[in-house]
Amino acid sequence: MNAIKPLPDLLISQIAAGEVVERPASVLKELVENSLDAGAGQIDVELIEGGVRSIRVADDGGGIDKAELPLALARHATSKIASLVDLERVASYGFRGEALASIASVARLTLTSRSRDAAHAWRIDAADLSLTPAALGRGTVIEAGDLYFNTPARRKFLKQEATEYAHCDEALRRMALARPDVAFSLAHNRSVKHRLAASDLSSRVRELLGEEFFNQTRVVTANAGELRLTGFAALPAYSRPGRDAQYFFVNGRFVRDKLLSHAVRQAYADILHGNRHPAYVLFLELDPAGVDVNVHPAKIEVRFREARGVHQFVFHALQRLLAAPLEQLAAPPNPAASYLAEPGWQPRRQTSLAVSEQTPSAYYDFVSAANGPAASPAGVAQEAPSAEESDPAPLGYALAQLHGIFILAQNAAGLVLIDMHAAHERILYEKLKASLSDAPPTQALLIPALFSASETELATAGEYATALVRLGFEISPAGPRQLAVRAVPALLANAAIAELVRALLADLRDFPESQVIDARRNELLATMACHGAVRARRSLSIPEMNALLRQMEATERADQCNHGRPTWTQMTLADLDRLFLRGR
Ligand SMILES: Nc1ncnc2c1ncn2[C@@H]1O[C@H](COP(=O)(O)OP(=O)(O)OP(=O)(O)O)[C@@H](O)[C@H]1O
Numbered sequence: 313m314n315a316i317k318p319l320p321d322l323l324i325s326q327i328a329a330g331e332v333v334e335r336p337a338s339v340l341k342e343l344v345e346n347s348l349d350a351g352a353g354q355i356d357v358e359l360i361e362g363g364v365r366s367i368r369v370a371d372d373g374g375g376i377d378k379a380e381l382p383l384a385l386a387r388h389a390t391s392k393i394a395s396l397v398d399l400e401r402v403a404s405y406g407f408r409g410e411a412l413a414s415i416a417s418v419a420r421l422t423l424t425s426r427s428r429d430a431a432h433a434w435r436i437d438a439a440d441l442s443l444t445p446a447a448l449g450r451g452t453v454i455e456a457g458d459l460y461f462n463t464p465a466r467r468k469f470l471k472q473e474a475t476e477y478a479h480c481d482e483a484l485r486r487m488a489l490a491r492p493d494v495a496f497s498l499a500h501n502r503s504v505k506h507r508l509a510a511s512d513l514s515s516r517v518r519e520l521l522g523e524e525f526f527n528q529t530r531v532v533t534a535n536a537g538e539l540r541l542t543g544f545a546a547l548p549a550y551s552r553p554g555r556d557a558q559y560f561f562v563n564g565r566f567v568r569d570k571l572l573s574h575a576v577r578q579a580y581a582d583i584l585h586g587n588r589h590p591a592y593v594l595f596l597e598l599d600p601a602g603v604d605v606n607v608h609p610a611k612i613e614v615r616f617r618e619a620r621g622v623h624q625f626v627f628h629a630l631q632r633l634l635a636a637p638l639e640q641l642a643a644p645p646n647p648a649a650s651y652l653a654e655p656g657w658q659p660r661r662q663t664s665l666a667v668s669e670q671t672p673s674a675y676y677d678f679v680s681a682a683n684g685p686a687a688s689p690a691g692v693a694q695e696a697p698s699a700e701e702s703d704p705a706p707l708g709y710a711l712a713q714l715h716g717i718f719i720l721a722q723n724a725a726g727l728v729l730i731d732m733h734a735a736h737e738r739i740l741y742e743k744l745k746a747s748l749s750d751a752p753p754t755q756a757l758l759i760p761a762l763f764s765a766s767e768t769e770l771a772t773a774g775e776y777a778t779a780l781v782r783l784g785f786e787i788s789p790a791g792p793r794q795l796a797v798r799a800v801p802a803l804l805a806n807a808a809i810a811e812l813v814r815a816l817l818a819d820l821r822d823f824p825e826s827q828v829i830d831a832r833r834n835e836l837l838a839t840m841a842c843h844g845a846v847r848a849r850r851s852l853s854i855p856e857m858n859a860l861l862r863q864m865e866a867t868e869r870a871d872q873c874n875h876g877r878p879t880w881t882q883m884t885l886a887d888l889d890r891l892f893l894r895g896r
């Protein structure tokens with residue numbers, strides 16, 4: 313063993329740089345954050361070769377006095393905090409006083425700055441701390457070149473130019489979203505990539521995330537005590553295959569926080585398929601004392617003092633927003649409304665177009681609703697409404713079933729197309745959720761459903777027996793490789809039991825710990841609903857179809873199925889006219 317020796321300063325900074333300066337994009341982030349902290353209104357970024365060759369950030373902020381230039385590059389020197397109390401309520405991006413020192417230890421760095429009342433600017437070279445007079449109107453220009461020129465091992469980890477540029481672009485987007493009031497420009501290899509004028513959040517979001525995102529979002533504004541959540545959350549129709557459009561800011565700082573992303577995921581869980589990702593730009597504001605930003609060297613993680621409260625707040629705010637029911641129906645943009653005024657127009661009653669076979673009653677819940685008198689609280693509106701009354705059946709009345717997949721219905725506006733399985737799945741899901749808030753009504757099976765099970769399925773059934781009971785199942789081994797299902801949730805009495813239970817066991821097995829079952833119960837319910845829902849190709853009678861429509865109207869969120877697909881769509885008479893080039 314060698315003797316213990318203090319590390320040289322440069323090496324200390326290089327070690328720190330390992331955490332803060334992961335790639336060109338991290339340099340860009342630190343420099344732009346400094347500009348924002350300096351009160352800049354315009355920030356111009358120029359990159360060469362993905363930022364590896366050079367990153368130049370120019371701002372019109374307050375600048376640095378000549379006397380303080382060497383300190384700006386020194387380790388642990390900052391103008392932003394002076395005490396622990398300051399740290400606990402820090403509102404600036406920077407506070408560690410080490411970003412410039414770290415960058416200077418792994419790149420060639422020069423800083424040119426002119427403070428407000430200086431006669432001219434000064435330039436400092438980090439290599440030798442030499443100061444020379446320079447020409448600059450105002451603000452600060454920092455150039456970092458040849459990243460990792462002195463640490464070849466790290467340089468090897470840099471990716472292709474295009475990849476590094478993409479990371480830089482993303483870093484700039486984050487900051488530009490956080491500060492729409494600041495103008496930004498970004499150039500790569502001398503060609504301009506972004507030119508963003510100072511504006512408001514809506515315009516900035518539109519510009520950076522595109523019209524399509526903007527048009528498919530709901531505006532978020534929620535308050536609870538000291539907590540405030542604002543921004544934009546995309547409807548499931550705009551879900552993404554990746555996490556590329558997820559921006560969460562805490563007190564203006566972009567963060568990647570497990571707690572927050574979990575809260576968001578939960579809020580979308582009901583309406584988004586597991587392998588789709590929600591898109592959002594959200595801003596959480598709270599008392600700086602309630603959040604610790606000094607958790608991660610790059611400040612990308614935070615810790616909340618009231619973690620649970622924050623989670624609940626974010627979850628509920630988003631869930632409420634996304635759950636707003638059938639909004640198109642509440643205020644129908646109804647281009648065909650004139651038809652209502654035509655004398656003698658009535659939504660047509662049921663026709664006998666559907667070729668329906670007689671179905672065993674009580675096969676599905678809506679079937680019994682259709683067949684038994686007043687069997688369902690949702691009721692079955694069989695009477696066509698008169699034009700004057702407010703429409704009791706916004707989704708209209710069933711005309712026929714198409715290929716055993718879609719229901720065609722007629723309402724005041726025109727034609728409604730319903731995805732039968734998706735709609736029923738949604739209804740079942742909401743019912744399961746409601747029924748499980750207390751003891752789920754279960755139905756014992758007269759003849760237990762037996763199925764051959766794998767070792768893992770047997771083990772999972774044993775391990776999660778209590779959880780399964782809470783979900784309404786009674787499952788026990790019936791032999792060395794067999795499971796018997798003796799009771800199921802009443803709502804699912806007619807599902808294909810073996811398949812349903814297999815899917816459920818697979819879900820359970822994938823959970824790392826039993827504690828998370830509560831948190832992921834809705835996912836389990838979604839699996840159950842999917843298996844319980846009426847399958848494609850099953851023919852429904854007209855009363856059954858109408859009962860399904862009435863239940864959809866009564867069900868929250870019936871316009872999205874559990875997997876984020878829409879459950880129905882409206883084609884207005886005007887839409888149909890257009891299809892046939894029929895002038896009116
Ligand atoms: N663009 C700039 N305009 C004005 N002052 C700046 C600028 N960049 C850096 N400074 C000054 O240099 C100091 C050091 O910057 P540096 O980024 O190293 O540390 P910091 O921002 O204080 O903390 P952190 O390490 O958390 O970023 C800052 O505290 C600030 O006073």
Ligand SMILES: [Mg+2]
Pocket residue numbers: 342345346405406407411412
């Ligand atoms: Mg800084």
